[in-house]
Amino acid sequence: MPRTAFARSALTQIASAFEANFKATEPLAEQLLNVARPRMMSTVARTEGSGLLRMMGPGSAMLAQRSTVLGGASAVTKSCGCPCGRVACMGACSTTGASVRHLHAHPNPPSDPEQALEYLREGNKRFVSNKPHDQHPTRNLDRVKATAGGQKPFAAFLSCADSRVPVEIIFDQGFGDVFVTRVAGNIVTNEITASLEFGTAVLGSKVLMVLGHSACGAVAATMAGAAVPGVISSLYYSISPACKKAKAGDVDAAIAENVRVQMEQLKVSPVLQGLVKEGKLKIVGGVYDLATGKVVEIA
Secondary structure: OOHHHHHHHHHHHHHHHHHHHHHHOHHHHHHHHHHOHHHHHHHHHHHHHHOHHHHHOHHHHHHHHHHHHHOOOOOOOOOOOOOOOOOOOOOOEEEEOOEEEEOOOOOOOOOOHHHHHHHHHHHHHHHHOOOOOOOOOOOOHHHHHHOOOOOOOOEEEEEOOOOOOOHHHHOOOOOOOEEEEEOOOOOOOHHHHHHHHHHHHHOOOOEEEEEEEOOOHHHHHHHHOOOOOOOHHHHHHHHHHHHHHOOOOOHHHHHHHHHHHHHHHHOOOHHHHHHHHOOOOEEEEEEEOOOOOOEEEEO
């Protein structure tokens, strides 16, 4: 078979397989494509110009159509009628029969990143003053049932895994309010970045906080170069840049610096970077004081 004919046949089979798989997994596929729409649009534009889509056949036409829809500036609606700007809410809204109900954590959900951050500040103030919401509106069985069909957290977190740093309690929030990732030393990994991209780009969190805490054992061990069992020392690689920037032995300074370092790592993500540029997301840092319960924001 001539090389050109072989290539055309192979591309046609790939396109047909893509179309079949896309239809089978459409809700998830549409959401993933929505997150990646800028790159998709660029790719489709190049392939259309080269005539490759025409050579690939019907499957490629569907891909181009999907990508064009995803690249549109106007709000996209799905069959349930959600004008959320995303093709599929994927857990952000709950559907019961013909009715659709968006699940927000507050009676007045934050309209922008700054308001979302203010909600966190207010929540921490309530926690520190020992005056949490009376009969907390989002921390009861009714809320559990309401969020069973979906979630729309207004804030996302990268926090340390320390058992003394329960994010929901520290900020006086409840079920469905915050999207939390936790790992010792609150370090950025591919899995953490992927999770936070999902929490912001898909679920719609408007503020992303990297939360360190006082007396962090991971930072202290990294600074001391402590011998530890198993693969615990694998954490050192991500934390050591912060320790090098802080004065020798100054664990508190290293903890704050580690928050800054991890914030910068997250900003490398094209997805998070894009949301920040569009004014849809704010990435901030904070350090939780184990002794007082107060969160101090890190510039």
